[in-house]
Amino acid sequence: MTTEYKKLRRQNGIIGGVCGGLAEFTGVHVFFWRLLFLFLLLPGGLPGFLPYIFMWIAIPKKRYPAPPATYPQIEARPNQQSQQKQLR
Numbered sequence: 001m002t003t004e005y006k007k008l009r010r011q012n013g014i015i016g017g018v019c020g021g022l023a024e025f026t027g028v029h030v031f032f033w034r035l036l037f038l039f040l041l042l043p044g045g046l047p048g049f050l051p052y053i054f055m056w057i058a059i060p061k062k063r064y065p066a067p068p069a070t071y072p073q074i075e076a077r078p079n080q081q082s083q084q085k086q087l088r
Contacts, residue, residue: 009062016056 012020012030019037023030040048 008059010056010059011062016052017061018052018055018059021059021062022055 006025008021008025010017010021011024014034019030019033022028022033037048037052040051042048
């Protein structure tokens with residue numbers, strides 16, 4: 001039996017992705033996280049600004065898997081010398 005753990009990652013952000021990552025991690029809508037940080041900014045800015053900046057630096061950004069590499073199909077062309085021989 002494997003247990004899948006949630007990881008806190010920054011994602012879906014307007015500024016730094018902190019609120020989007022907290023919303024994904026906790027299951028609370030991102031609007032409420034943004035509202036909380038807005039309210040924390042009202043009494044002078046530092047109660048909301050410093051934790052947001054700290055989390056922006058400390059929480060890693062979510063990495064999405066790279067799409068599979070697609071290489072263009074190269075058509076096999078006959079050698080130019082053999083084409084010139086065929087024309088003669």
